[in-house]
Each structure stands twice: as C-alpha cells, then as structure tokens.
Amino acid sequence: MKTFKHKTILITGASSGIGEAMVSLLRDPSVKLLLVARSEHKLQAMAEALERQGVRAQAYACDLSQPGAAELLFQRITADGHQVDVLINNAGVGKYGRFDQISLTDTLEMLRLNIENLVALTHRCIPHMLERGDAGILNVASTAGFQGIPYMAVYAATKSFVISFSEALYAEYAARGITVTCLCPGPTATAFQERAGMPVEGMRRLMESPEKVARAGLRALLRGELLHISGAANTIVARLSQLTPRRMRLAITRQLLGPADDI
Numbered sequence: 001m002k003t004f005k006h007k008t009i010l011i012t013g014a015s016s017g018i019g020e021a022m023v024s025l026l027r028d029p030s031v032k033l034l035l036v037a038r039s040e041h042k043l044q045a046m047a048e049a050l051e052r053q054g055v056r057a058q059a060y061a062c063d064l065s066q067p068g069a070a071e072l073l074f075q076r077i078t079a080d081g082h083q084v085d086v087l088i089n090n091a092g093v094g095k096y097g098r099f100d101q102i103s104l105t106d107t108l109e110m111l112r113l114n115i116e117n118l119v120a121l122t123h124r125c126i127p128h129m130l131e132r133g134d135a136g137i138l139n140v141a142s143t144a145g146f147q148g149i150p151y152m153a154v155y156a157a158t159k160s161f162v163i164s165f166s167e168a169l170y171a172e173y174a175a176r177g178i179t180v181t182c183l184c185p186g187p188t189a190t191a192f193q194e195r196a197g198m199p200v201e202g203m204r205r206l207m208e209s210p211e212k213v214a215r216a217g218l219r220a221l222l223r224g225e226l227l228h229i230s231g232a233a234n235t236i237v238a239r240l241s242q243l244t245p246r247r248m249r250l251a252i253t254r255q256l257l258g259p260a261d262d263i
C-alpha cells in the first residue's frame with residue numbers, strides 16, 4: 001500500500017494520544033475516517049471539526065473491552081455502508097501492579113481490548129481488504145512486548161501477542177495485497193501511564209511525543225515494514241535487551257519498575 005488517499009481508514013483509540021495524533025496526520029479530503037473510542041462527545045467533536053475542514057469522518061463510540069464489541073462495531077460500520085481499507089488497531093490500556101493485586105475484572109477487560117477485539121475486528125475487515133487488494137493493517141504493540149515486564153505482566157503479554165500475531169499476518173497477506181505492520185512505541189507522552197497507574201518519575205525525559213510516534217507508524221505502514229520501533233533510543237534499548245540474558249533483563253526491569261518496598 002503506497003498511499004492513504006481514497007481509503008476508508010478505521011482507527012481505534014482515536015480520541016487521545018497516539019490515535020488522535022494519527023487522525024490529525026491522516027486529514028485529507030480524499031479519505032474517510034472512522035473514529036472509534038469510548039468518549040462519545042470527544043469523538044463527535046473531532047468528527048465535526050474534520051468535516052468542517054472538508055474531511056469525511058464518522059464517530060463510533062464503542063467500548064472494546066466488552067465481549068462481542070468488535071462484532072457489534074463492525075455491524076454498525078457495515079450498516080452505514082463503510083468498507084474498511086485501512087485498519088489501525090491502536091486502542092489499548094495497561095495496568096500497573098503486582099499480578100494478584102490487579103482485579104481480575106480489569107485484567108480480563110485488558111485482554112479483551114488489547115487482544116480479543118483486536119483479533120475480531122481484524123478478522124471481520126480482512127475479507128474486503130482481500131477483495132480490494134490495496135489495503136493495510138497497522139497494529140500498535142509496544143517495546144514492552146519484547147520481554148516479560150514485572151508489574152505489567154499481562155499488559156506486556158498482550159503486546160507480545162500483538163507482535164507475534166502481526167508478524168504471522170504479514171507473512172500470510174503480504175503477497176495478497178494487505179500490508180500488515182506492527183508499531184512498537186517506547187514510552188510516549190500520553191494519558192497511558194496515568195491511566196495504567198504507572199510510576200512515571202524519571203521516565204518523562206525518555207518519552208517521545210505522540211505526534212512523532214504516530215508519524216513513524218503511518219510511514220512504516222506505507223513502506224511495508226514488518227515491525228517498527230519508534231525512536232533510535234528505543235531501538236537500541238530493544239536490541240540490547242535481546243542480547244541480555246533473560247534473568248538479568250528481568251532483574252533490571254523489576255528494579256526499574258518495581259515499587260519501593262519490592263522484596
């Protein structure tokens with residue numbers, strides 16, 4: 001896929017952070033943007049602002065942490081006459097804390113948002129993409145997906161899933177006209193950390209802007225990259241950590257992320 005022009009682009013997590021930055025970069029009179037998140041008023045305001053700028057946009061308020069949410073969303077989109085050419089699976093949440101101290105409800109909602117509904121939406125969108133033959137999927141994972149992350153165990157595992165899933169789809173569909181790219185941001189200055197309840201002291205100076213990450217991801221998709229780590233520093237850290245023995249890198253991560261009273 002060489003251009004976003006004349007494409008219908010669905011983007012989850014469009015209401016803030018990296019997703020909102022992607023929406024801004026994708027503004028073009030030739031595209032149609034389908035904006036998905038829970039914040040109905042924010043999405044509606046975004047869609048109206050885009051329409052005023054001559055960009056076709058429609059808001060779909062939807063809680064993708066609920067069972068069957070992707071299926072219902074797809075039915076609404078289809079009923080409105082849209083067919084998705086580019087799917088950006090960006091919505092995601094993290095939860096910080098010791099595994100047993102995070103509620104099972106929160107954990108299962110995270111699994112449904114970060115994995116289950118991402119897979120379901122992708123599954124529903126692919127048939128039209130195969131017919132069109134010039135389509136793309138951008139999955140937003142994380143550098144957290146390259147290893148186990150103590151105190152973010154389930155989040156990191158969901159992102160490992162997204163990386164593995166994206167790689168396999170890349171191989172299945174590259175010759176069939178669908179580019180599948182996995183974007184792995186490192187720490188990014190969005191609402192993510194606060195929502196996850198993460199300690200951010202000392203991390204802020206390492207953070208990239210959501211605009212930079214969004215631009216890197218969209219470019220990577222157009223270049224047909226399999227996996228893109230945003231930022232040179234994140235790329236170096238990710239590569240070095242792959243060379244570090246597992247126990248050592250777990251101990252380092254635990255030291256960095258663990259609570260002060262960690263034993």
Ligand SMILES: NC(=O)c1ccc[n+]([C@@H]2O[C@H](COP(=O)([O-])OP(=O)(O)OC[C@H]3O[C@@H](n4cnc5c(N)ncnc54)[C@H](OP(=O)(O)O)[C@@H]3O)[C@@H](O)[C@H]2O)c1
Pocket residue numbers: 012013014015016017018019036037038039040062063064065066090091092093094113140141142143184185186187188189190191192193195210
């Ligand atoms: N920020 C980082 O440091 C960082 C690093 C690596 C990877 N990432 C990944 O980047 C992606 C975007 O996160 P961000 O940093 O831009 O954080 P963010 O500002 O918190 O944005 C998250 C987006 O997901 C939406 N969302 C959350 N829960 C949802 C739900 N149940 N149903 C539908 N939409 C939901 C949010 O909208 P509503 O609240 O309106 O629903 C929002 O639009 C995530 O997949 C995250 O894992 C972030």
